[in-house]
Amino acid sequence: MRPITEVTFGRQSAREPADRYTFFVPDTDSCFRIFATGDRNIGDLDLLLRTPDGEPVTGDITHDTWPVVPPQGPACFEEPGLYVLEVSVFSGGGRYALQVWGS
8 A cells, every 4th residue: 555645744732523524535446544643632533525415424433643544554546536534533523634545
């Protein structure tokens, strides 16, 4: 796998709505993983990946500050298009960084 996006930095608290980012899946032979980490002031950082139609694909189910989506290995998509990644802080608040990797 290699980086597909630049490292993205954001700031959020549990009181704020999710931040949304997009990345393009060019074909059905593409597989991806998303890595994120929050600073020490964030208690739980969550990720949710949605299809171009807005349907959930996979998300983070842990209660930590370093989600990896999907947690068990890369996700290979059935349809190309613009996918949406939602980043939300469940507890605390602070800065986070994330990056999409793919093949």
